[in-house]
Amino acid sequence: MWSVDDHLEDILGAIRPLDPIDLPLSDAQGCVLVEDVTVPVALPPFDNSSMDGYAVRVADVAGASEDFPAVLTVIGDIAAGSGGTRAVGPGQAARIMTGAPLPPGAEAVVPVEWTDGGAGGGAATAMRPAGAAPEGATGEVRVHRPAEPRAHVRERGSDVQAGDVALTEGTVLGPPQIGLLAAIGRGTVRVRPRPRVVVLSTGSELVQPGEELGEGKIYDSNSFALTAAARDAGAIAYRVGAVTDDADELRATIEDQLIRADLLVTTGGVSVGAYDVVKEALSSVGDEDEPGSGIDFRKLAMQPGKPQGFGSIGPDHTPLLALPGNPVSSYVSFEMFVRPAIRTLMGLKDVRRPQARAELRTDKALTSPEGKRQFLRGAYDAEKGTVTPVGGSGSHLIAALAQANALIVVPEDATSVEPGTETEVVLLG
Numbered sequence: 001m002w003s004v005d006d007h008l009e010d011i012l013g014a015i016r017p018l019d020p021i022d023l024p025l026s027d028a029q030g031c032v033l034v035e036d037v038t039v040p041v042a043l044p045p046f047d048n049s050s051m052d053g054y055a056v057r058v059a060d061v062a063g064a065s066e067d068f069p070a071v072l073t074v075i076g077d078i079a080a081g082s083g084g085t086r087a088v089g090p091g092q093a094a095r096i097m098t099g100a101p102l103p104p105g106a107e108a109v110v111p112v113e114w115t116d117g118g119a120g121g122g123a124a125t126a127m128r129p130a131g132a133a134p135e136g137a138t139g140e141v142r143v144h145r146p147a148e149p150r151a152h153v154r155e156r157g158s159d160v161q162a163g164d165v166a167l168t169e170g171t172v173l174g175p176p177q178i179g180l181l182a183a184i185g186r187g188t189v190r191v192r193p194r195p196r197v198v199v200l201s202t203g204s205e206l207v208q209p210g211e212e213l214g215e216g217k218i219y220d221s222n223s224f225a226l227t228a229a230a231r232d233a234g235a236i237a238y239r240v241g242a243v244t245d246d247a248d249e250l251r252a253t254i255e256d257q258l259i260r261a262d263l264l265v266t267t268g269g270v271s272v273g274a275y276d277v278v279k280e281a282l283s284s285v286g287d288e289d290e291p292g293s294g295i296d297f298r299k300l301a302m303q304p305g306k307p308q309g310f311g312s313i314g315p316d317h318t319p320l321l322a323l324p325g326n327p328v329s330s331y332v333s334f335e336m337f338v339r340p341a342i343r344t345l346m347g348l349k350d351v352r353r354p355q356a357r358a359e360l361r362t363d364k365a366l367t368s369p370e371g372k373r374q375f376l377r378g379a380y381d382a383e384k385g386t387v388t389p390v391g392g393s394g395s396h397l398i399a400a401l402a403q404a405n406a407l408i409v410v411p412e413d414a415t416s417v418e419p420g421t422e423t424e425v426v427l428l429g
Protein backbone atom coordinates (compact mmCIF):
# COMPACT_ATOMS: atom_id res chain seq x y z
CA MET A 1 0.00 0.00 0.00
CA TRP A 2 1.52 3.29 -1.15
CA SER A 3 0.93 6.58 0.65
CA VAL A 4 -0.39 9.57 -1.27
CA ASP A 5 2.86 11.44 -0.71
CA ASP A 6 5.07 8.56 -1.85
CA HIS A 7 3.05 8.05 -5.03
CA LEU A 8 3.25 11.74 -5.88
CA GLU A 9 6.97 11.83 -5.10
CA ASP A 10 7.49 8.86 -7.42
CA ILE A 11 5.64 10.64 -10.23
CA LEU A 12 7.40 13.98 -9.85
CA GLY A 13 10.77 12.30 -9.51
CA ALA A 14 10.34 10.70 -12.92
CA ILE A 15 9.00 13.71 -14.84
CA ARG A 16 11.22 16.46 -16.19
CA PRO A 17 10.21 19.87 -17.56
CA LEU A 18 9.85 20.07 -21.33
CA ASP A 19 12.77 21.50 -23.28
CA PRO A 20 12.57 25.25 -24.01
CA ILE A 21 11.66 26.47 -27.49
CA ASP A 22 11.28 29.87 -29.18
CA LEU A 23 7.68 30.73 -29.97
CA PRO A 24 6.01 33.72 -31.64
CA LEU A 25 3.88 35.75 -29.25
CA SER A 26 0.65 34.52 -30.84
CA ASP A 27 1.54 30.95 -29.80
CA ALA A 28 3.10 31.66 -26.40
CA GLN A 29 -0.01 32.21 -24.28
CA GLY A 30 -0.04 29.91 -21.26
CA CYS A 31 3.64 29.02 -21.64
CA VAL A 32 6.31 29.60 -18.99
CA LEU A 33 9.26 31.92 -19.55
CA VAL A 34 12.70 30.34 -19.18
CA GLU A 35 14.62 33.65 -19.02
CA ASP A 36 14.25 37.19 -17.74
CA VAL A 37 13.02 39.64 -20.37
CA THR A 38 14.56 43.11 -20.24
CA VAL A 39 13.13 46.26 -21.78
CA PRO A 40 15.04 47.43 -24.88
CA VAL A 41 13.23 50.76 -25.15
CA ALA A 42 11.42 52.92 -22.61
CA LEU A 43 7.63 52.86 -22.42
CA PRO A 44 6.23 55.17 -23.50
CA PRO A 45 9.15 55.84 -25.87
CA PHE A 46 8.30 59.58 -26.01
CA ASP A 47 6.26 62.17 -24.13
CA ASN A 48 2.69 61.92 -25.37
CA SER A 49 -0.76 63.25 -24.67
CA SER A 50 -3.22 61.39 -22.45
CA MET A 51 -6.13 63.52 -23.70
CA ASP A 52 -7.62 64.96 -26.86
CA GLY A 53 -6.96 68.66 -26.57
CA TYR A 54 -4.33 71.33 -27.17
CA ALA A 55 -0.60 71.30 -26.52
CA VAL A 56 0.33 74.62 -24.92
CA ARG A 57 2.98 76.55 -23.03
CA VAL A 58 2.09 76.91 -19.35
CA ALA A 59 2.77 80.66 -19.28
CA ASP A 60 0.31 81.24 -22.15
CA VAL A 61 -2.66 79.83 -20.20
CA ALA A 62 -1.77 81.12 -16.72
CA GLY A 63 -4.82 82.79 -15.15
CA ALA A 64 -7.17 81.70 -17.95
CA SER A 65 -10.88 81.57 -17.11
CA GLU A 66 -14.23 81.45 -18.88
CA ASP A 67 -14.59 85.22 -18.50
CA PHE A 68 -11.02 85.92 -19.53
CA PRO A 69 -9.87 83.06 -21.75
CA ALA A 70 -6.37 82.75 -23.14
CA VAL A 71 -6.57 83.19 -26.91
CA LEU A 72 -3.96 81.15 -28.78
CA THR A 73 -3.15 80.68 -32.44
CA VAL A 74 -3.62 77.09 -33.60
CA ILE A 75 -0.62 75.98 -35.69
CA GLY A 76 -1.94 72.57 -36.78
CA ASP A 77 -2.92 69.03 -35.81
CA ILE A 78 -0.77 66.35 -34.18
CA ALA A 79 -2.26 62.88 -34.57
CA ALA A 80 -1.05 59.64 -33.00
CA GLY A 81 1.84 58.37 -35.09
CA SER A 82 2.89 61.86 -36.21
CA GLY A 83 6.54 62.72 -36.54
CA GLY A 84 8.51 65.92 -37.18
CA THR A 85 5.92 68.15 -35.52
CA ARG A 86 6.24 71.92 -35.47
CA ALA A 87 7.39 73.63 -32.29
CA VAL A 88 4.82 75.49 -30.20
CA GLY A 89 5.96 79.06 -29.67
CA PRO A 90 4.66 81.88 -27.46
CA GLY A 91 0.94 82.48 -27.95
CA GLN A 92 0.51 79.27 -29.94
CA ALA A 93 -1.18 75.91 -29.47
CA ALA A 94 -1.36 72.67 -31.45
CA ARG A 95 -4.38 70.40 -31.59
CA ILE A 96 -3.22 67.07 -30.20
CA MET A 97 -4.86 63.67 -30.04
CA THR A 98 -4.52 60.98 -27.36
CA GLY A 99 -1.22 59.12 -27.80
CA ALA A 100 0.30 61.76 -30.08
CA PRO A 101 3.83 63.01 -29.30
CA LEU A 102 4.10 66.25 -27.34
CA PRO A 103 5.57 68.83 -29.74
CA PRO A 104 8.73 70.83 -28.96
CA GLY A 105 8.02 73.91 -26.88
CA ALA A 106 4.78 72.57 -25.39
CA GLU A 107 4.74 71.97 -21.62
CA ALA A 108 1.21 70.69 -20.99
CA VAL A 109 -2.01 69.56 -22.63
CA VAL A 110 -5.36 71.20 -21.96
CA PRO A 111 -8.36 68.91 -22.64
CA VAL A 112 -10.66 70.06 -25.41
CA GLU A 113 -13.44 70.39 -22.80
CA TRP A 114 -11.42 73.27 -21.24
CA THR A 115 -11.62 75.20 -24.53
CA ASP A 116 -14.07 76.40 -27.14
CA GLY A 117 -12.67 73.83 -29.58
CA GLY A 118 -11.67 76.63 -31.95
CA ALA A 119 -15.29 77.28 -32.86
CA GLY A 120 -15.55 80.66 -31.13
CA GLY A 121 -18.42 79.60 -28.84
CA GLY A 122 -18.78 78.04 -25.40
CA ALA A 123 -17.06 74.99 -23.96
CA ALA A 124 -16.49 72.23 -26.51
CA THR A 125 -17.48 68.63 -25.91
CA ALA A 126 -15.29 66.99 -28.57
CA MET A 127 -12.61 67.74 -31.13
CA ARG A 128 -13.71 68.89 -34.55
CA PRO A 129 -12.98 66.33 -37.28
CA ALA A 130 -9.63 66.87 -38.99
CA GLY A 131 -9.97 69.48 -41.76
CA ALA A 132 -13.41 70.65 -40.64
CA ALA A 133 -13.79 74.43 -40.10
CA PRO A 134 -17.28 75.36 -38.88
CA GLU A 135 -18.56 78.79 -39.80
CA GLY A 136 -17.09 81.35 -37.43
CA ALA A 137 -13.88 79.43 -36.73
CA THR A 138 -10.95 81.84 -36.67
CA GLY A 139 -7.88 79.60 -36.47
CA GLU A 140 -7.70 80.45 -32.80
CA VAL A 141 -8.67 78.58 -29.68
CA ARG A 142 -9.89 80.02 -26.41
CA VAL A 143 -8.64 78.23 -23.31
CA HIS A 144 -10.84 78.61 -20.21
CA ARG A 145 -8.57 77.07 -17.55
CA PRO A 146 -4.87 77.17 -16.67
CA ALA A 147 -2.70 74.05 -16.78
CA GLU A 148 0.11 72.86 -14.52
CA PRO A 149 3.43 71.82 -16.07
CA ARG A 150 3.21 68.29 -17.56
CA ALA A 151 -0.56 68.18 -17.10
CA HIS A 152 -2.12 65.36 -19.15
CA VAL A 153 1.29 64.30 -20.45
CA ARG A 154 2.44 60.68 -20.30
CA GLU A 155 6.15 61.06 -19.72
CA ARG A 156 8.72 59.01 -21.57
CA GLY A 157 9.64 55.95 -19.49
CA SER A 158 6.82 56.48 -16.98
CA ASP A 159 5.75 52.83 -17.49
CA VAL A 160 9.13 51.09 -17.76
CA GLN A 161 12.65 52.29 -18.45
CA ALA A 162 15.08 50.76 -20.92
CA GLY A 163 17.07 48.07 -19.13
CA ASP A 164 14.33 47.28 -16.61
CA VAL A 165 13.30 43.65 -16.16
CA ALA A 166 9.88 43.41 -17.76
CA LEU A 167 9.13 39.77 -16.89
CA THR A 168 11.07 37.25 -14.84
CA GLU A 169 11.89 33.63 -15.50
CA GLY A 170 9.03 31.35 -14.46
CA THR A 171 6.28 33.80 -15.42
CA VAL A 172 3.21 32.22 -17.01
CA LEU A 173 2.34 34.28 -20.08
CA GLY A 174 -1.25 35.52 -19.93
CA PRO A 175 -2.87 38.30 -21.98
CA PRO A 176 -1.27 41.21 -20.01
CA GLN A 177 2.18 39.64 -20.29
CA ILE A 178 1.74 39.00 -24.01
CA GLY A 179 0.67 42.63 -24.40
CA LEU A 180 3.76 43.87 -22.55
CA LEU A 181 6.06 41.74 -24.69
CA ALA A 182 4.47 43.16 -27.82
CA ALA A 183 4.73 46.71 -26.45
CA ILE A 184 8.50 46.37 -25.97
CA GLY A 185 8.92 44.94 -29.45
CA ARG A 186 9.44 41.24 -28.73
CA GLY A 187 8.11 39.15 -31.61
CA THR A 188 9.26 35.83 -30.17
CA VAL A 189 9.97 34.59 -26.68
CA ARG A 190 11.82 31.59 -25.21
CA VAL A 191 9.48 29.39 -23.18
CA ARG A 192 8.70 25.89 -22.12
CA PRO A 193 5.76 24.83 -24.31
CA ARG A 194 2.42 23.83 -22.89
CA PRO A 195 2.45 20.04 -22.45
CA ARG A 196 0.27 17.96 -24.72
CA VAL A 197 -1.96 15.67 -22.66
CA VAL A 198 -4.04 12.88 -24.16
CA VAL A 199 -7.01 11.65 -22.09
CA LEU A 200 -8.56 8.23 -22.74
CA SER A 201 -11.52 6.73 -20.93
CA THR A 202 -12.13 2.99 -21.02
CA GLY A 203 -15.18 0.80 -20.65
CA SER A 204 -17.62 -0.97 -22.93
CA GLU A 205 -20.45 0.56 -20.92
CA LEU A 206 -19.58 4.10 -21.98
CA VAL A 207 -21.67 6.10 -24.46
CA GLN A 208 -20.78 9.55 -25.76
CA PRO A 209 -23.04 12.45 -24.66
CA GLY A 210 -25.67 13.16 -27.27
CA GLU A 211 -26.02 9.51 -28.27
CA GLU A 212 -28.85 7.21 -27.27
CA LEU A 213 -28.35 5.65 -23.85
CA GLY A 214 -28.99 1.90 -24.16
CA GLU A 215 -29.65 -0.61 -21.42
CA GLY A 216 -26.74 -0.99 -19.01
CA LYS A 217 -24.92 2.01 -20.52
CA ILE A 218 -23.74 5.28 -18.96
CA TYR A 219 -22.47 8.47 -20.46
CA ASP A 220 -18.72 9.04 -20.61
CA SER A 221 -18.20 11.97 -18.26
CA ASN A 222 -14.64 11.29 -17.10
CA SER A 223 -12.88 12.05 -20.36
CA PHE A 224 -14.67 15.40 -20.62
CA ALA A 225 -13.95 16.34 -17.00
CA LEU A 226 -10.30 15.31 -17.13
CA THR A 227 -9.68 17.00 -20.48
CA ALA A 228 -11.13 20.21 -19.08
CA ALA A 229 -9.03 19.79 -15.93
CA ALA A 230 -5.88 19.32 -18.01
CA ARG A 231 -6.59 22.54 -19.91
CA ASP A 232 -7.28 24.31 -16.64
CA ALA A 233 -3.88 23.13 -15.41
CA GLY A 234 -2.21 24.73 -18.44
CA ALA A 235 -1.97 21.85 -20.92
CA ILE A 236 -3.02 21.42 -24.51
CA ALA A 237 -5.45 18.55 -24.01
CA TYR A 238 -6.83 16.00 -26.47
CA ARG A 239 -9.81 13.83 -25.60
CA VAL A 240 -10.09 10.35 -27.08
CA GLY A 241 -13.50 8.71 -27.21
CA ALA A 242 -14.09 5.80 -24.89
CA VAL A 243 -12.20 2.60 -25.70
CA THR A 244 -14.00 -0.70 -25.18
CA ASP A 245 -12.81 -3.37 -22.78
CA ASP A 246 -10.42 -4.91 -25.26
CA ALA A 247 -6.71 -4.97 -24.37
CA ASP A 248 -5.46 -5.08 -27.96
CA GLU A 249 -7.66 -2.16 -28.99
CA LEU A 250 -6.48 -0.12 -26.00
CA ARG A 251 -2.81 -0.81 -26.73
CA ALA A 252 -3.30 0.16 -30.37
CA THR A 253 -5.13 3.35 -29.42
CA ILE A 254 -2.40 4.38 -26.99
CA GLU A 255 0.32 3.67 -29.58
CA ASP A 256 -1.55 5.87 -32.08
CA GLN A 257 -1.73 8.72 -29.55
CA LEU A 258 1.93 8.69 -28.54
CA ILE A 259 2.90 10.92 -31.44
CA ARG A 260 1.00 13.86 -29.94
CA ALA A 261 1.44 13.22 -26.22
CA ASP A 262 3.84 14.52 -23.60
CA LEU A 263 1.63 12.82 -21.01
CA LEU A 264 -1.05 10.13 -21.28
CA VAL A 265 -3.95 9.85 -18.82
CA THR A 266 -6.32 6.89 -18.75
CA THR A 267 -9.39 6.50 -16.57
CA GLY A 268 -11.00 3.21 -15.66
CA GLY A 269 -9.83 -0.39 -15.76
CA VAL A 270 -7.17 -0.27 -13.02
CA SER A 271 -8.83 -2.25 -10.25
CA VAL A 272 -9.13 -6.02 -9.78
CA GLY A 273 -12.21 -6.77 -11.89
CA ALA A 274 -12.31 -9.33 -14.67
CA TYR A 275 -12.66 -6.59 -17.29
CA ASP A 276 -10.13 -4.06 -15.97
CA VAL A 277 -8.60 -3.63 -19.39
CA VAL A 278 -5.99 -0.96 -18.63
CA LYS A 279 -4.27 -3.19 -16.13
CA GLU A 280 -4.43 -6.13 -18.54
CA ALA A 281 -3.18 -4.14 -21.53
CA LEU A 282 -0.34 -2.24 -19.88
CA SER A 283 1.05 -4.52 -17.18
CA SER A 284 3.66 -5.95 -19.58
CA VAL A 285 4.52 -3.06 -21.91
CA GLY A 286 7.82 -2.17 -20.25
CA ASP A 287 11.22 -2.45 -21.90
CA GLU A 288 13.40 -4.88 -19.99
CA ASP A 289 16.49 -2.91 -21.04
CA GLU A 290 15.12 0.39 -19.76
CA PRO A 291 15.03 0.78 -15.97
CA GLY A 292 11.76 2.24 -14.78
CA SER A 293 9.88 1.72 -18.04
CA GLY A 294 6.47 0.10 -18.07
CA ILE A 295 3.41 0.76 -15.92
CA ASP A 296 3.32 -0.11 -12.24
CA PHE A 297 -0.16 -0.68 -10.83
CA ARG A 298 -0.46 -0.06 -7.12
CA LYS A 299 -2.88 0.51 -4.27
CA LEU A 300 -2.85 3.80 -2.41
CA ALA A 301 -3.88 4.54 1.14
CA MET A 302 -6.46 7.08 0.01
CA GLN A 303 -10.21 7.34 -0.46
CA PRO A 304 -11.42 7.79 -3.12
CA GLY A 305 -8.73 6.71 -5.57
CA LYS A 306 -7.20 3.56 -4.14
CA PRO A 307 -6.19 1.87 -7.46
CA GLN A 308 -3.60 3.83 -9.45
CA GLY A 309 -1.04 3.19 -12.16
CA PHE A 310 2.06 5.09 -13.20
CA GLY A 311 4.98 4.56 -15.53
CA SER A 312 6.18 5.26 -19.05
CA ILE A 313 5.36 3.82 -22.43
CA GLY A 314 6.63 3.97 -26.00
CA PRO A 315 10.01 4.74 -27.57
CA ASP A 316 10.20 8.17 -25.93
CA HIS A 317 9.14 6.80 -22.54
CA THR A 318 6.08 9.02 -22.41
CA PRO A 319 4.70 9.21 -18.86
CA LEU A 320 1.31 7.59 -18.31
CA LEU A 321 -0.96 7.94 -15.31
CA ALA A 322 -3.75 5.39 -15.01
CA LEU A 323 -6.63 6.66 -12.87
CA PRO A 324 -9.66 4.84 -11.49
CA GLY A 325 -12.97 4.96 -13.33
CA ASN A 326 -15.41 6.27 -10.73
CA PRO A 327 -16.00 9.96 -11.54
CA VAL A 328 -15.03 11.39 -8.16
CA SER A 329 -12.08 9.01 -7.82
CA SER A 330 -10.72 10.02 -11.22
CA TYR A 331 -11.12 13.75 -10.55
CA VAL A 332 -9.56 13.64 -7.07
CA SER A 333 -6.72 11.55 -8.51
CA PHE A 334 -6.23 14.12 -11.25
CA GLU A 335 -5.96 16.97 -8.76
CA MET A 336 -3.55 15.07 -6.51
CA PHE A 337 -1.29 13.55 -9.17
CA VAL A 338 -1.93 14.60 -12.78
CA ARG A 339 -2.12 18.34 -12.21
CA PRO A 340 1.27 18.41 -10.43
CA ALA A 341 2.72 16.33 -13.28
CA ILE A 342 1.42 18.76 -15.92
CA ARG A 343 2.79 21.77 -14.07
CA THR A 344 6.13 20.03 -13.61
CA LEU A 345 6.30 19.51 -17.38
CA MET A 346 5.62 23.25 -17.74
CA GLY A 347 8.61 24.03 -15.53
CA LEU A 348 6.61 25.66 -12.74
CA LYS A 349 7.91 25.60 -9.19
CA ASP A 350 4.51 25.63 -7.49
CA VAL A 351 2.79 22.55 -8.90
CA ARG A 352 0.09 21.78 -6.34
CA ARG A 353 -3.27 23.35 -5.65
CA PRO A 354 -3.19 25.96 -2.86
CA GLN A 355 -4.25 24.79 0.58
CA ALA A 356 -5.85 26.49 3.55
CA ARG A 357 -7.06 25.74 7.07
CA ALA A 358 -10.77 26.01 7.72
CA GLU A 359 -13.25 25.30 10.51
CA LEU A 360 -15.42 22.29 9.73
CA ARG A 361 -19.11 23.20 9.65
CA THR A 362 -21.26 20.08 9.86
CA ASP A 363 -24.09 18.67 11.96
CA LYS A 364 -22.25 15.50 12.91
CA ALA A 365 -18.73 14.12 12.98
CA LEU A 366 -17.15 12.97 9.74
CA THR A 367 -15.94 9.38 9.69
CA SER A 368 -12.92 8.13 7.81
CA PRO A 369 -11.30 4.71 7.35
CA GLU A 370 -8.23 4.21 9.51
CA GLY A 371 -4.93 4.37 7.67
CA LYS A 372 -6.32 6.16 4.61
CA ARG A 373 -6.22 9.80 3.62
CA GLN A 374 -9.75 10.76 2.72
CA PHE A 375 -10.75 13.57 0.37
CA LEU A 376 -14.30 14.83 0.80
CA ARG A 377 -16.01 17.42 -1.35
CA GLY A 378 -16.56 20.72 0.40
CA ALA A 379 -17.85 24.29 0.05
CA TYR A 380 -15.12 26.63 1.33
CA ASP A 381 -15.96 30.15 2.53
CA ALA A 382 -12.73 32.15 2.52
CA GLU A 383 -14.32 35.15 4.26
CA LYS A 384 -15.61 33.10 7.18
CA GLY A 385 -12.75 30.61 7.16
CA THR A 386 -15.16 27.66 7.12
CA VAL A 387 -15.75 24.57 5.02
CA THR A 388 -18.96 22.55 4.75
CA PRO A 389 -19.17 19.02 3.32
CA VAL A 390 -21.09 18.71 0.05
CA GLY A 391 -22.79 15.38 -0.65
CA GLY A 392 -21.70 12.02 0.67
CA SER A 393 -18.43 10.13 0.42
CA GLY A 394 -19.46 7.88 -2.47
CA SER A 395 -17.01 7.95 -5.39
CA HIS A 396 -19.87 8.02 -7.92
CA LEU A 397 -21.56 11.20 -6.61
CA ILE A 398 -20.56 13.57 -9.38
CA ALA A 399 -23.42 16.03 -8.77
CA ALA A 400 -21.94 16.90 -5.39
CA LEU A 401 -18.53 17.38 -6.97
CA ALA A 402 -19.99 20.02 -9.29
CA GLN A 403 -21.08 22.03 -6.22
CA ALA A 404 -17.73 21.84 -4.43
CA ASN A 405 -14.89 24.35 -4.55
CA ALA A 406 -12.57 22.48 -2.19
CA LEU A 407 -11.52 19.06 -0.98
CA ILE A 408 -11.63 18.41 2.76
CA VAL A 409 -8.58 16.37 3.77
CA VAL A 410 -8.95 13.85 6.58
CA PRO A 411 -5.49 12.52 7.50
CA GLU A 412 -4.56 8.86 7.73
CA ASP A 413 -4.45 8.81 11.52
CA ALA A 414 -7.98 10.22 11.98
CA THR A 415 -11.09 8.05 12.00
CA SER A 416 -13.47 10.92 12.79
CA VAL A 417 -13.48 14.70 12.66
CA GLU A 418 -15.77 16.60 14.99
CA PRO A 419 -17.73 19.73 13.99
CA GLY A 420 -15.71 22.88 14.68
CA THR A 421 -12.37 21.14 14.09
CA GLU A 422 -9.80 23.06 12.03
CA THR A 423 -9.17 20.99 8.92
CA GLU A 424 -6.94 21.15 5.88
CA VAL A 425 -8.65 21.96 2.59
CA VAL A 426 -7.38 21.82 -0.96
CA LEU A 427 -8.74 24.77 -2.93
CA LEU A 428 -10.16 23.98 -6.37
CA GLY A 429 -10.41 26.62 -9.06
